[in-house]
Amino acid sequence: MKRGSFWRTGFVCVVALTFAFAMVLSAGTSAVAKDKVVKIGNILPLSGPSASVGIQGKYARELATEQINNAGGIKSLGGAKLENIYVDSKSDPTVGVTAAERLINTNKVHILSGCWNSAVTYPSTQVAERYRVPFIVPVSVRNTITERGFKYTFRIAAKDAWWTRDQFEFLEDMKKKSGADLKTMAFVYENGDWGVGMAEQWEKLAEKYGYDVVLNEPYPSTASDLTPVVMKIKRAKPDVILLTSNASDAILLTNTMAEMKVKAKAIIGTGGGHADPMFRKNCGANAEYMFDVVEWEADLSKPGIPELNAEFKKRHGFDLAGESVDAYASVYVIADALERAASTDAQKLREALASMHLDSGPAMIVSYDAIEFDESGQNINAGLVMVQYRMVDGNLERVSVWPESAARAGFEAVFPMPEK
C-alpha cells in the first residue's frame, strides 16, 4: 500500500515536471517567433466515426498551408508563416467546446477553424463569439450555424437549405431551356432525420414553384424489398422524382425502378447514397441520366484542379472531395484576410473577412466564382453542382452539367431524361 502510493506520487511528479518543462519550452519558442507566426486552431474529428473526413480536412489544410508558407507567407505581416494546431473533437460537442476554450486561452490562436460535424461547430462557434475570435467554418451544413446573428462566424460551405433550393433552381432552368412541361412531383426519402428534413423543405419549395406533389413517401433504409414503394411511384406518374437515400436503398430503388419500368422526366438525388461510388458500380446502366446534387466534383472545368488533385493523391493516396476542397480553400480565405488586415488583431481580421471578395488564386478550385460573406457570415456564393450519370466511353461517370460555368467541357444536361 505504502509502496504503491510512493510510486504513484513519483509518477505524478514526473508527469507534472514534463508538462511544466514542455510549457516553458513552448512559451520560449513562441516568444522568439512572436511576430512571425499566425496560429490557426483547427478542431476536427480525427478519431471516431467521422475520422476519415476529418483527416482529409487536415491533409488539405496542411497542403494549403505549406503552399502559402513556401510562397513567402503573409507579406503584409513581414512574411509571417501560418501554423496549424489540431485538436481532435471525436465528433463530440463537449470536447469541441473545451478545445475551443483551450485553443483561445492557452494556445492563444488568432483564428479558429472547423469542425465538420454541425453538432460540434454549433456550440464551438459560440465560444469563439464570446471571446471575439474569428471562426472559419469550411464544412458544416446545419442552417442555424449562421442564423444566430454572430459576428465572428464565417461559413464557406453551402447551407442545408441550399441543396433543395438548387434542385428546384436547376429544374426551373431546365424547364426554360428544354421547354419540358414539369407539373407533378414525387418525394421518396429514407425515414431518418436527413430524409425527413429534406422532404419538409421540398414541400415548401414545391408550393412556391407551383408543383403538384403526387407522392410523399418515406421508406425504411433497411427494407428488404422496395417494390411496393416503386409501384406507388409508378401509379403516381410524377414528372419529377426527388430522392434522398443512403447507399443500399439507393441501389435497390434504382434497380427496382428500372425493372418496373418507371418513367419520369427527371430523377434527382441529394448526394449521400447517390454519390456513393458503390451506387455507380452496382446500378450501372440503370442509373444513366439520373441527376445528383453535390458540393464539388473532380471533373469541374476550373483551372488547377487536375494538378492539385494529382499532388493530393500522390501524398495521401486518395482523391480530393467536397470536404477537402472546402478545407483547402479555407486556408486561402484566412491568408487573404490576414493579407488585407495586415494585422492579427481579431477585430481587424473580422472586418477583413466581412469585406472579403476572393475571386482568384488557388482557392478558386471551388465550384463557384468568388468567396464573399453576407452579414450573417454565410458565403453567399457557395454553390452546388448538378451532376448527371452518363455513359462515357462505355463507363458510367458522374458528369458535372450545371451550372453551365462549371460543367465538364463538351457536356450539357440531357433533359428530360430519354426513355430507355
Add this chain to the structure above:
Amino acid sequence: MDFIIQAIVSGTLMGSIYGLAALGLTLIFGVIKVINFAHGSCLMVGMYAAYWVVMLTGVNPYLALIVVVPLLFFFGYFLQDIVIKPVLEAQSDVREPTEVIIVTSGVWYILDNITLMIFGAEYRVVQTSITGKAFEIGEIIVSTPKLYGLIATVIVSVALVWFLKYTKMGKAIRAASLDREAASLMGINQYRVYNIAFGIGTAIMGVVGCVLIPFYYVFPTVGVIFDVKCFIIVVLGGLGSIPGALLGGVIIGLIESIGAQFMTSTWTELIVYLVFLAVLFVKPAGLFGEKRDW
C-alpha cells in the same frame, strides 16, 4: 384495379422467398428445439457463397446451387457438430436448452464480423444473366428472378416434406423432434440427426442465397434484415410447421405490398405486427402450430 393485382403478384413472389428463408429456421427449431439466432448469418453465408460462385465462374445463379447447397449443408452440419453439440450435451437433461440461444447469438456476431473483416462493409451486386429481367402479362410486371424464387420455394418444400415423410433419415428426424430421449432409446443417434437437420436448415439458406443474389445486394449484416422477418413468420405460422412458414411468408409479403398502396410504406410494419399479435391472441400456437407441449 391493376395495381391491386400487381401488388398481390409482387407480394406473393417476395413473400414466398421470405417463406423459404423461414423454412430453415422452423426446421431447426422443430427438431432441435433451439432458436437459431445465427439464422440470418447463415443466410448471409449463403449469399456470399452464391455471390462468389457466380462472380468467379460466371455461371447462372441457379446452376450455382450445385455448389452452394452442399457447401452450406456441410457448413451447417459442422457448425452444429463443433459449436452447438457440446452445449447440447452439457444440457442433455434440460427440457429446453436455452443456453444454446446464447451460443447461436455468439455465432451470429462472429460470422458477421469475420465477414466484415474479410470482405469489408461494401455492398456487392452481381450482374447475372437474369438480373433486372421481367416480363409483362397485360399491365402486370412479373420479376423473373422472383418468379424463380417462388418456383424454388415450391420445389424445396415438396422435397423437404417428402424427405421427412418417406426416407429413413426423415423418419429419424421426426422421431427425434417428437421425443429425443425415446428416439435415442430406439437406437437413433440423436446428435447425428441434429447435425443433419441443422445442415438441411442451412442448405436451404444456400438456396435462398442463390435466389436472392440476382436482385439483392450482399453485405456482412444482410442477415439482420431478413432475420426479424423470419422470426415473425415462423411464430405466426406455428413453430416447427413447414406449411406455416410458407403461409406466414406469403402473408407478410402481401401485407407489405398491398398495405403500402394505401398508406406510407413505413406503416406496413405496424400492420405486420398487429396481424402477428391478433393471430397469437386467437391461436397462441400460430396458424399451423400444434397444441403440444414442447
